[in-house]
Amino acid sequence: TFAGAIIGAGGGINKLGASTLTLSGNSYSGTTTVSAGTLNLTGSLASAITVNSGASISGNGDGTTTGVTTDLLTMNGGSFIKLAGGATTTSLTANGVNFAGATNLLFSTPLVNGNTYDVVSYGAGPLTDLSNLNGSAYRGGFTDTGTKITMTANFGTRTWNAIANTGYWEIDTDPNFDEGDQKFFNGDSVIFGDIASDATITLIGRLAPASVVVSNNNASTYTFSGTTGTHDITGNSSLTKSGAGTLTINSAHTYSGGTTIDGGTIKLETGATPGTGAITINNTGKLSINDQGVLNSAAAVTVNAGGTFEILGTAAGQDFSGTVILNGGKLLNNDWAFSYKPIVLNAGDQTVEVIGNTFHLFGGNGKFTGTGNLIKEGAGTLATWSSAGTSDFTGTTTVNAGTLSLVAGAGGFSATSAVTIAAGATVDIKTNERLNDAASVTANGNFKLSGAVTETIASLNGASTGQVFNGTTSTAATLVVGANNATGSFAGTIVNGTGAMALTKIGTGTQTLSGTNTYTGTTTVTAGTLSLATASLADTSTVSISTGATLDLPHGTTDNIVALVINGTPKADGLYKAVGAAGLGTELAELTGTGKLLVTPANTFATWMGGFSFAAFPGANLTANGDTDGDGIKNLLEQVFGTAPNAATTGLTQVGGTASSLTFKHPLNASLASDVTYSYQWSSNLAEWRSSGQANTGGTTATIVAGAPVAGEVTVTTTISAGPAIKVFVRVVANQAP
Numbered sequence: 242t243f244a245g246a247i248i249g250a251g252g253g254i255n256k257l258g259a260s261t262l263t264l265s266g267n268s269y270s271g272t273t274t275v276s277a278g279t280l281n282l283t284g285s286l287a288s289a290i291t292v293n294s295g296a297s298i299s300g301n302g303d304g305t306t307t308g309v310t311t312d313l314l315t316m317n318g319g320s321f322i323k324l325a326g327g328a329t330t331t332s333l334t335a336n337g338v339n340f341a342g343a344t345n346l347l348f349s350t351p352l353v354n355g356n357t358y359d360v361v362s363y364g365a366g367p368l369t370d371l372s373n374l375n376g377s378a379y380r381g382g383f384t385d386t387g388t389k390i391t392m393t394a395n396f397g398t399r400t401w402n403a404i405a406n407t408g409y410w411e412i413d414t415d416p417n418f419d420e421g422d423q424k425f426f427n428g429d430s431v432i433f434g435d436i437a438s439d440a441t442i443t444l445i446g447r448l449a450p451a452s453v454v455v456s457n458n459n460a461s462t463y464t465f466s467g468t469t470g471t472h473d474i475t476g477n478s479s480l481t482k483s484g485a486g487t488l489t490i491n492s493a494h495t496y497s498g499g500t501t502i503d504g505g506t507i508k509l510e511t512g513a514t515p516g517t518g519a520i521t522i523n524n525t526g527k528l529s530i531n532d533q534g535v536l537n538s539a540a541a542v543t544v545n546a547g548g549t550f551e552i553l554g555t556a557a558g559q560d561f562s563g564t565v566i567l568n569g570g571k572l573l574n575n576d577w578a579f580s581y582k583p584i585v586l587n588a589g590d591q592t593v594e595v596i597g598n599t600f601h602l603f604g605g606n607g608k609f610t611g612t613g614n615l616i617k618e619g620a621g622t623l624a625t626w627s628s629a630g631t632s633d634f635t636g637t638t639t640v641n642a643g644t645l646s647l648v649a650g651a652g653g654f655s656a657t658s659a660v661t662i663a664a665g666a667t668v669d670i671k672t673n674e675r676l677n678d679a680a681s682v683t684a685n686g687n688f689k690l691s692g693a694v695t696e697t698i699a700s701l702n703g704a705s706t707g708q709v710f711n712g713t714t715s716t717a718a719t720l721v722v723g724a725n726n727a728t729g730s731f732a733g734t735i736v737n738g739t740g741a742m743a744l745t746k747i748g749t750g751t752q753t754l755s756g757t758n759t760y761t762g763t764t765t766v767t768a769g770t771l772s773l774a775t776a777s778l779a780d781t782s783t784v785s786i787s788t789g790a791t792l793d794l795p796h797g798t799t800d801n802i803v804a805l806v807i808n809g810t811p812k813a814d815g816l817y818k819a820v821g822a823a824g825l826g827t828e829l830a831e832l833t834g835t836g837k838l839l840v841t842p843a844n845t846f847a848t849w850m851g852g853f854s855f856a857a858f859p860g861a862n863l864t865a866n867g868d869t870d871g872d873g874i875k876n877l878l879e880q881v882f883g884t885a886p887n888a889a890t891t892g893l894t895q896v897g898g899t900a901s902s903l904t905f906k907h908p909l910n911a912s913l914a915s916d917v918t919y920s921y922q923w924s925s926n927l928a929e930w931r932s933s934g935q936a937n938t939g940g941t942t943a944t945i946v947a948g949a950p951v952a953g954e955v956t957v958t959t960t961i962s963a964g965p966a967i968k969v970f971v972r973v974v975a976n977q978a979p
Contacts, residue, residue, distance in 0.1 A: 244284075253288070256280050256296070270312075279323065282308030282333060290335070294319030295470075297347070300333030309334045313366060318342020318373075322361060326350035326477065332359035332389060337366020340373035347476050349497075351451055352394040352428055362389035378412050378449070380426035396428040396451060397421055403436050411445030425450070427476070435484075436461045443467075444492075449476030452498070457486030457505070467492040469512065480515060482507050482526065490515060502526030502548065509536075516540075522548030522570055529553060536563040544570030552578045552600070567591035567613065574600040574621070582606050586613030586634045595621030595643055608632045615658075617666075619643050625675075634658065640666040640686070647675035662686040664706040670696045678724040684709060684733060690718035692740065697721040697747075700729025705756060707733025711740035717762045723748030723769050735760045746771040746790070766790040766831075776800035776836060781843050781915060786831040794819070794836025803843040807831055814840045846914045846977055849880050853887045865977050877975040881919045883910030883953070893973070902960040903969050909955045916978040921945045923959055925967045940964040945971065 242263040247254075253272035256262050263281040270287040273280070279297040280290070289312040292298045297320070300308025314335035316322070319342065324332070326348035338361055346360065360374075360383060374383055374390065381395040399418035401410075408417045410431075416423035418431075425431065427449040433442070435457050444467035453474065455463055467473045469492045474480070479498030482488050484505050491510040499518035500507070506527040507515060513531075520542045522528055528542065529551040536542065544550045546569030553575055565572055565580070568587040575596040583606055584593070591613045593600070599622040602608055607626065609615055614636035617623050624646040625632060638645070639661045648671040659681045662668050667687040670676070673694050681700045682688060684707035690696055693716035701709070701722050709731075711718040717740060722729060728750035735742055735758045743762025746752050748769050755774035763783045764771070772793035778784065778800045785806040786792050794800065805812040807829065818826035818837045826837050842848050846865060855861060861869045865877035872889035874882070884890040897904040913919075922930040923943040931937050933945035941964035948956045959971045 264308075273310075275320075282310065284308065286310040287312060289313050289315070291315045291317065292320040293317050294342075297321035297323050298333065299323035307332060307334055307362075311336050313337045313339060314361070314363075315339045315341055316344040316373075319345075321345045321347055323347045323349060324358065324360065326352050326358075328353055328356060329358065332361050334362040334364060335366065336364050337368065338363040338390075339367070339369040340371060341369075342373055344374050345447060346375060346378065346392075346427075347449060350477055352396070354394050354396045354428075357391050357393045360390040360392055364388060378427040380413075380422075380428070394428060396426070396430070398430045398432065399423075399425050400432040400434060401442070403434060406436055406438065406440045407442070408440075409443050409445050410448065412448065414445070430454075432456065433463055433488075435459055435486075436463070440464070441466050444472045444474070447471070447473060447475045448478075449496075450474065450478045452479045452481070454481045454483065455486075455488045455505075456482075456484045457488075458484035459486055462487040462489055464489040464491065467494070469493040474516070478516075479518070485525070500528075502528055519543065521545065522550060524548065527551055540564075541566055543568055544572065546570060549573050551575070566611075567593075573619075577601075580607050583608050583610045585609075586611035586615060586636060588612050588636075590614045590616050591636075592616045592618055593623055594618040595623050597621045599624050599646075601626050602632075609634045612636060614639065617641060617643065617645050622646050624648055632658075637661065639663070640668055642666050644669055646671060648672060659683070662688060662703070662707070664704070669712070670694055679727075681727060681729065683707075684731065688720075689738070690720060690742070692716060693718060695719045695721060697724050699723070699725045699727035699748075700750070701731045701752060702729045703731050703733050705732045707731065707756075709733070709735040709742065710738030711742050712738045713740065717741040717743050719743040719745060719762070721745045721747060722752045723750055726750045726769070728752070730755070732756055734758050737761055744771075751793075764792075766792050770833075772834075773800075773836070778802050778838075780841075781845070784838065788831070791831060791833055794832060794834040794838070797835040799837045799839050801839045801841055803841065805838055805840045812840060814842065816840075844912060844914050845916050846877060846880055849914050850876065850886065853885060855887055858887065865975075875975070877917065877977055878919075878973060880914055880917055881910055881973065881975045882908040883912075884908060896956070901966055902958060903971060904956065904958045905971065906954045906956050907973060908953055909950050911950075911953065917975060918978070919973055919975045921947065921957060921959075922972055922974055924970045924972075927970055930972070934962075936964065939967070941967055943969055 244265045246267045247269045250270045256275045257277050259278045261279040261281050265284040273288045273290045275292045275296040277296050282300040327350045384391045402417050405417045409415045413424050429450050430452045431450045433455045439462045441464045474494045474496045477498050478496035480500045483503040487506045489508045490513045493514045494516045496516040497518045500515040500520045502522045503524050504526050508529045510531045519540050522544045524547045527549040531553050541564040543566040548570035551573040564582045566585040571592040573594045577598045578600045580602055596619045602625045609632040611634045615638045617640040620643045622644040626648045637659045641663045644667040646669040661683040664685045669689045671691050678697045679699050682698050684703040688709045689712040691713035723746050726748040730753040732755045734756040737760050741762045742760035745765040747767050751770040753772040757775050758777045761779040761782050765785045767787045768790050770791040770793050776796050776798045780801045781803050783804040784802050788808040816826040816839050817829050819832040820828045858869050867876050869886050870889050874892045876886045879886040893905050893907050895905045924930045936942040942962050943959050944962045945959045
C-alpha cells in the first residue's frame with residue numbers, strides 16, 4: 242500500500258508479482274501496466290492503465306469512494322476486473338475503456354440475486370469492444386447505460402444430470418443440468434448428486450459458482466478434471482462434500498469460500514488444491530492428500546470429531562505447509578511426510594496416527610500447540626525436528642503404538658505434558674533434554690535414550706513391561722529423575738541396550754525402582770531418596786551418594802558394586818549397611834533399609850593385570866595383545882588360561898589324534914574377567930580360519946567340542962565332519978569387550 246503522491250509526467254509503473262499493490266494517494270500521468278497480481282486503485286491517477294493477461298484491477302475503495310483514472314483503461318485478453326460484491330458495488334472509473342481481449346469478472350463476496358451492480362464507469366471517454374467483456378459468464382449479461390457498464394444478478398440452482406454422468410462443466414454451453422435452461426452461469430449454486438458409475442467432470446474455463454455441493458452417497462466417484470490457472474473453480478465459491486462417496490480433484494483451484502467435508506472423501510491428486518480458503522472436516526468426512534497434493538499455506542485445516550485428514554506420503558516425502566487444527570478428529574499419515582506449520586491440539590484427546598515410516602514436524606514452525614492431549618497411534622514414527630518451534634501444548638502425551646521420536650528443537654514438550662508409553666510403544670530421545678524437566682514419564686513400553694544424551698524428568702513410573710535403555714551408541718546415556726521434587730515408582734527395568742545407561746536422582750522426592758535392573762553406568766543420588774526394591778545393581782557399577790541424600794535398600798540382601806562414593810569421597814572395599822541394620826557391615830547414614838552394599842574390585846582384564854609385578858620386564862607391552870613374559874601367549878589369552886603373564890607357561894597340550902580328529906587340553910581361569918571372552922577356530926593352512934561347523938574353501942567342515950573343566954583344564958576335540966580329510970590346526974582366540 243502506498244498512500245503518498247507519485248508525481249511527474251515521464252516514466253511509469255509496472256506491477257509485477259502475484260500480490261496486491263494498493264495506490265490510494267494522488268498520482269502521476271505516466272503509464273501504468275499491471276503485468277501480474279492485482280492493482281487496487283483507491284486514489285486518483287492521470288495515467289493510462291493497461292492490464293495484461295492473468296493480472297487484475299480493482300477499485301472498490303472503502304465502498305463509498307472508488308479508484309479513478311482520468312485516462313484510458315485497457316483490458317487485454319485474459320485479464321480480470323475484481324469487484325467487491327455484496328448488496329451493491331461502486332465501480333472503478335476511467336476516461337474510456339478498451340476491452341482489447343476477453344476480459345473476466347470476479348466478485349470477492351456473494352451477490353444478491355436480482356440486484357444490479359456497477360462493473361466499470363467510462364465517463365465521457367470511448368467504450369471499445371464491450372463484447373470482449375465476458376458477459377456470457379453471467380445469465381443476463383451486461384448493460385451499457387452510456388457512462389458505465391452494469392450487471393443484474395440472475396442466479397439459480399443447477400443439479401448435474403445423473404443420466405449425463407460424465408461430461409463438460411462450462412459456462413452457457415452444454416445442457417448438463419436439470420433445472421431451467423439446463424446451463425450453468427457464474428453465480429449459480431451447483432449440486433452433484435448420486436451417480437450410477439464413476440463420472441469425470443471436465444471443467445472448461447474459469448468457473449465462479451456461488452457454491453458447489455457434491456453429495457454422492459454410493460461407491461461411485463466424481464472426478465473434477467481441470468487445468469491449473471485456466472480451467473478451475475474460482476471466485477468466492479465454496480465447496481461442500483456430503484454423502485459417503487468420493488470426490489477426486491486433480492488440479493489447483495482458487496475459490497476462496499472454503500471447503501467443508503461433512504461425509505465421504507475428497508482426494509487431492511498430484512498438484513491439486515481445494516481453493517485458498519479454510520478447510521473443515523466433520524462427522525465421517527475425510528480429506529486425503531496424494532503424493533504432491535497441495536494446501537494453501539495460509540489456510541487452516543480443522544478436523545472435527547469423526548473427521549480424518551489423511552496425508553498419503555511416499556519415500557520421497559509429502560511436504561505439507563498448512564496449519565492443522567485437531568478438534569476431536571484424526572491426522573493420519575501412511576508413509577513419509579513433512580509438516581512445516583503448527584498442529585493445534587484443541588481441548589480433549591487429539592489423535593495423530595502414523596501407519597508406516599515417519600511423519601516429521603519440521604522447520605521453524607513445525608510443532609504441537611494448544612490445550613489438548615496428544616495421542617500417538619500407528620506402527621510408524623512421529624518425529625519432531627523443528628529448529629525453532631517448541632511444542633508448547635499444555636495437555637498430556639500418550640504413545641499407544643509405534644514411536645514418538647524427539648529429535649531437535651528450541652525446547653521440549655511443555656511442563657504439563659506428562660508422557661505415557663503403552664506396552665510395545667517407544668519414546669525415543671534423540672538429543673539432550675527433549676522433555677520438560679517437570680514432565681513425568683509412565684513407561685509401560687520403551688523409553689529410549691539414543692546415545693550420549695541426558696534427559697531430566699520429574700518422575701519415572703510404569704509397569705513391569707516398561708524398559709529404559711540406551712539404543713544407539715556405546716557412549717553412556719543418563720536419565721535424571723526427581724525434578725520438581727517429584728516422587729515416582731517404576732516396576733520395569735533399566736538396561737544398557739547398545740550403550741551403557743546411568744541414573745541420577747535429584748530433588749527431595751522418592752524414586753522407587755522395583756524391577757531387576759542391569760545397567761552398568763553410575764548410579765548417583767544427589768538429593769531425596771532412591772529406593773531399590775531388588776538387589777540388581779551391576780557388579781561393575783559405581784554408586785555415588787551426596788550428604789543428605791539416601792539410597793534405600795529394602796530388599797534384605799547384599800548387592801555387589803565396584804565402587805562407593807560418599808559426598809565425593811571413595812569408600813574402601815568392604816560391606817556397608819544402614820545405621821542400626823542387623824549383621825555385619827560398616828554403618829552409613831546415607832543408607833536405609835535391610836539391604837547391604839559390598840564393594841569389591843572389578844574383575845576385569847585391567848584389574849587382573851594389576852595384580853602382577855612386571856619389574857623384571859621394564860618397558861614391556863602390558864596391553865591385551867602384548868606378550869609381556871615372551872612365552873608366545875598374549876596377555877589376554879593368559880587371562881583366559883589363568884596363567885601368569887609375568888612367567889613363561891605352556892598353553893595347549895595335545896593329548897590325542899586320529900586321521901580325522903585332534904584332541905588337546907588347555908588350562909581355564911575359574912574367574913574369567915567380566916570383559917573377556919574366548920572361542921575356538923580351526924584351519925587347514927594357518928591362513929584361512931573357520932569357526933566350528935563352518936566349511937573352508939576346499940569344502941571341508943570341522944566340528945569343535947569343548948568338555949566341562951576338570952581340575953582346571955578343558956579337553957577340546959576337533960573332528961572333520963564333512964569333506965576331504967586334511968591336516969587340521971586348532972587355536973584358542975581371546976577377545977576383550979570395549
